[in-house]
Amino acid sequence: MFNFNIIKMKNITKHIKKLNLFILAVTLFSCGEDFLSPAPTSVLIADTYFESEADLEAALVNMYDGIQGVNSTSNGDNHALQVEFYLTEMRSDNTRTKSSEGEAAQFENYSVVATNGIVSDYYRSFYNVIFRANTVLAHLDIATDANRAKIEGEAKFVRAYAYFNLVRLYGDIPLIDKVLEITDPEYNSIAYTRIAKATVYELIESDLLTAIDGLDNTYVSRASLAAAQTLLAKVYLTLGTNYLDAQLLCEAVMGSGFTLEPNFKDVFYTELNNELIFSIGYIGDSSQDSQNFSAEWLNAVGRTSGVNYTTEDVRTVIDALGGDRKPYSYRVDTEQPSQFQVAKYIPDGDTTLDIAPTSTDPTSAGNDWIVLRYADVLLMHVEAIMAGTSSTSVQAALDSFELVRLRAGLLADDDNNITKQELLDERRVELAFENQRFFDLVRFNEAQNVLSAFSTATGGNFNASDLLLPIPQREINLSNGLLSQNPGY
Amino acid sequence: MKKQLKNSFWVIVAMATMTLINSCDDFEQFEPIGENSIEDATPPNAFFSYSQGQGVGDAWKGYTFANASTSATTYAWDFGNGETSTDVDGATVYSGEGTYTVSLTASDDLGVVSTYSETLEVVEPEEPLVANPTLINPDFDKLPKNNGNSSDCACSGWDNDDIGEQGESSSGNGGSDNVLKFDNNEPDHIYQEFEVTPNAEYSIAIVTSFKGLENNTPPMDSMLEVRVLSGAGYVSGYTPIYYATATEYPSSGYGYTTVAQVEDTTNNILTETIVNPGNDNYNTTTYTFNVGANNSVALFVRGMGGAAGGEYGYNSGDEEIRADSVTITALN
Numbered sequence: 151m152f153n154f155n156i157i158k159m160k161n162i163t164k165h166i167k168k169l170n171l172f173i174l175a176v177t178l179f180s181c182g183e184d185f186l187s188p189a190p191t192s193v194l195i196a197d198t199y200f201e202s203e204a205d206l207e208a209a210l211v212n213m214y215d216g217i218q219g220v221n222s223t224s225n226g227d228n229h230a231l232q233v234e235f236y237l238t239e240m241r242s243d244n245t246r247t248k249s250s251e252g253e254a255a256q257f258e259n260y261s262v263v264a265t266n267g268i269v270s271d272y273y274r275s276f277y278n279v280i281f282r283a284n285t286v287l288a289h290l291d292i293a294t295d296a297n298r299a300k301i302e303g304e305a306k307f308v309r310a311y312a313y314f315n316l317v318r319l320y321g322d323i324p325l326i327d328k329v330l331e332i333t334d335p336e337y338n339s340i341a342y343t344r345i346a347k348a349t350v351y352e353l354i355e356s357d358l359l360t361a362i363d364g365l366d367n368t369y370v371s372r373a374s375l376a377a378a379q380t381l382l383a384k385v386y387l388t389l390g391t392n393y394l395d396a397q398l399l400c401e402a403v404m405g406s407g408f409t410l411e412p413n414f415k416d417v418f419y420t421e422l423n424n425e426l427i428f429s430i431g432y433i434g435d436s437s438q439d440s441q442n443f444s445a446e447w448l449n450a451v452g453r454t455s456g457v458n459y460t461t462e463d464v465r466t467v468i469d470a471l472g473g474d475r476k477p478y479s480y481r482v483d484t485e486q487p488s489q490f491q492v493a494k495y496i497p498d499g500d501t502t503l504d505i506a507p508t509s510t511d512p513t514s515a516g517n518d519w520i521v522l523r524y525a526d527v528l529l530m531h532v533e534a535i536m537a538g539t540s541s542t543s544v545q546a547a548l549d550s551f552e553l554v555r556l557r558a559g560l561l562a563d564d565d566n567n568i569t570k571q572e573l574l575d576e577r578r579v580e581l582a583f584e585n586q587r588f589f590d591l592v593r594f595n596e597a598q599n600v601l602s603a604f605s606t607a608t609g610g611n612f613n614a615s616d617l618l619l620p621i622p623q624r625e626i627n628l629s630n631g632l633l634s635q636n637p638g639y
Numbered sequence: 640m641k642k643q644l645k646n647s648f649w650v651i652v653a654m655a656t657m658t659l660i661n662s663c664d665d666f667e668q669f670e671p672i673g674e675n676s677i678e679d680a681t682p683p684n685a686f687f688s689y690s691q692g693q694g695v696g697d698a699w700k701g702y703t704f705a706n707a708s709t710s711a712t713t714y715a716w717d718f719g720n721g722e723t724s725t726d727v728d729g730a731t732v733y734s735g736e737g738t739y740t741v742s743l744t745a746s747d748d749l750g751v752v753s754t755y756s757e758t759l760e761v762v763e764p765e766e767p768l769v770a771n772p773t774l775i776n777p778d779f780d781k782l783p784k785n786n787g788n789s790s791d792c793a794c795s796g797w798d799n800d801d802i803g804e805q806g807e808s809s810s811g812n813g814g815s816d817n818v819l820k821f822d823n824n825e826p827d828h829i830y831q832e833f834e835v836t837p838n839a840e841y842s843i844a845i846v847t848s849f850k851g852l853e854n855n856t857p858p859m860d861s862m863l864e865v866r867v868l869s870g871a872g873y874v875s876g877y878t879p880i881y882y883a884t885a886t887e888y889p890s891s892g893y894g895y896t897t898v899a900q901v902e903d904t905t906n907n908i909l910t911e912t913i914v915n916p917g918n919d920n921y922n923t924t925t926y927t928f929n930v931g932a933n934n935s936v937a938l939f940v941r942g943m944g945g946a947a948g949g950e951y952g953y954n955s956g957d958e959e960i961r962a963d964s965v966t967i968t969a970l971n
Contacts, residue, residue, distance in 0.1 A: 394933075537837070540693055545930060547838075595693065598705055614703075614707070637708060
């Protein structure tokens with residue numbers, strides 16, 4: 151179902167290449183138990199590939215390769231993170247397609263169907279990421295004692311990150327916590343049984359706690375302690391049951407040396423800057439490690455005529471509350487001046503905004519994707535202190551809120567009382583087009599109100615059941631009646 | 640002719656009557672019945688969730704309902720307040736507090752119907768008031784200590800031998816056996832953990848009396864140090880236990896176990912020092928503090944001003960200090 155056995159040939163290192171070969175080998179030769187006995191020496195097979203920690207390191211990098219996704223326009227490839235904006239921003243009140251074309255427009259119209267290819271792409275991509283993480287975990291025994299906790303933590307962070315995205319997008323989902331072979335007698339019952347969200351969250355929480363124990367803050371474009379703390383804080387806020395630990399986790403990150411970039415522009419155009427907690431790296435003009443979502447957001451530069459264009463709704467809020475953030479949030483489409491593009495992650499430069507291109511070919515862009523950054527932590531800190539109530543006047547919350555506002559060239563909160571609506575608006579403006587808005591609306595319990603009003607205004611077809619995506623029809627079909635569909639599809 | 644017409648009339652009437660009587664049976668012949676009929680394989684299943692409005696004013700009276708029915712095409716909502724709707728999702732505003740039964744009837748195009756109901760308790764949410772913390776033996780009464788295995792003490796419930804010596808029972812402020820004494824030149828202390836609401840503000844009022852200054856050379860004036868310690872600083876793996884009576888409290892091996900932990904500034908929410916006021920009255924000193932990201936904190940008070948050294952590294956100065964009571968109040 152999830153392309154478990156074939157990882158696309160998109161190698162970052164020689165090691166990944168080897169890893170792919172052995173997985174391919176497994177696929178080709180998995181007919182009989184002793185078919186490969188004695189083990190061949192001229193090809194790599196799963197049973198013998200993992201010999202040293204260097205092989206595990208290759209398998210760790212392989213997880214990020216999965217999140218990165220393939221830079222291609224082929225429907226069959228796993229595009230992973232590169233199509234995430236369709237399912238999040240374009241399903242919120244922030245963005246839309248430029249020309250209402252194709253299945254991409256189903257998101258803004260709230261008319262997504264179960265056969266939507268992007269919905270299926272993201273689902274299989276992230277189960278493939280989970281498979282890659284489970285592969286690392288299955289071979290922890292070859293890690294040295296000194297590094298085992300770190301390797302386990304890194305794999306579990308990635309697994310938790312993937313499940314957290316999937317469970318928020320699709321609801322109850324199959325829960326796979328081991329390498330699931332097609333020959334496994336339980337294959338069907340595991341791969342096609344939807345597990346209650348609460349159980350999925352239990353695995354996410356325990357994975358992130360393990361990650362916090364095992365990781366340090368060495369990396370930004372790989373898992374780190376701060377990334378695990380931030381993600382767990384977000385998990386607790388999403389569950390709404392453990393605001394105290396969410397606050398403690400935010401405060402732990404706040405004491406770890408991260409700072410807001412003085413200029414908002416540098417958050418997006420200075421890679422690996424000090425505000426970033428977790429990002430996915432891309433390399434411009436690389437056939438293996440570049441991305442194309444930046445080009446898709448331009449006017450007919452990518453495959454589409456332009457997607458993730460800003461809505462009037464979001465521009466009104468950015469104009470009112472954005473401060474210095476506005477020029478690096480959206481810009482006019484010079485080829486079609488009635489339209490406005492996202493100004494974060496521009497691939498081909500902008501002389502007015504003093505932004506350099508990240509590649510010679512915009513469809514092979516090098517802009518990294520920011521998953522977690524410090525401003526998000528500060529605003530989550532406010533949210534944790536608010537603890538599900540409608541407002542807060544606690545000084546610690548006012549302080550965190552003020553930091554974000556001052557960086558944007560604005561003043562601190564005017565009445566020393568931050569309401570839920572003010573926090574939601576601040577998050578919208580600060581984190582616009584970073585795939586946060588949809589999840590924020592759901593977490594603040596405002597999704598139905600806000601999106602039904604937005605949909606009415608824009609002629610969409612929103613119902614509350616649109617807050618969950620459909621389980622891809624392909625999975626339903628393969629499951630032979632085992633998988634049930636979400637309501638409304 | 641007339642007769643013929645009359646006969647015809649009766650024949651027609653008879654035929655029409657026959658037809659009416661037999662019509663049902665006749666038509667049913669052409670309906671698929673029994674094993675020939677196809678069942679509704681996907682009957683509708685009605686379900687919904689709801690949420691209360693949040694925000695200022697009367698927002699709490701508004702409810703939104705999210706339709707989660709399956710295999711249905713039409714819907715009928717009854718919100719229990721006289722309002723109905725046939726929209727997919729529902730929304731209504733209730734007139735006030737009360738109990739309402741909301742039902743959703745979901746039907747499919749074969750006319751199969753499913754109904755789901757839920758009873759709603761509409762209540763105006765209250766401003767959550769922060770409760771006053773519970774301190775045990777806050778008046779320093781002489782009570783059984785250590786489950787009756789030690790002699791009675793005003794320090795009952797207030798002793799942590801890992802970070803200081805227990806204060807002794809004394810009398811004062813118009814009572815007997817009702818105050819706790821911090822001896823001169825000794826490392827006497829009080830310590831107790833209590834439950835708090837995260838990020839809430841509290842005030843602490845402590846009633847103390849200092850003996851007159853000895854004015855020795857060099858002067859070693861006694862001072863009373865008041866600290867509120869973060870629950871985050873408790874020894875690893877410790878979960879605080881709030882006993883109902885002072886006698887149940889342990890006297891070591893819990894919460895804070897070293898003076899170094901106590902003095903670690905990151906563990907201190909409040910650090911204040913009460914100096915000798917120059918009279919021996921019972922004076923009230925008040926401080927406020929915010930507990931931050933803690934649901935448990937500890938109050939620690941000790942005599943200071945004396946020579947360093949000894950078992951705990953600190954000692955009180957040359958004058959006795961007495962404490963009559965401590966009161967902690969939530970500031971709402």
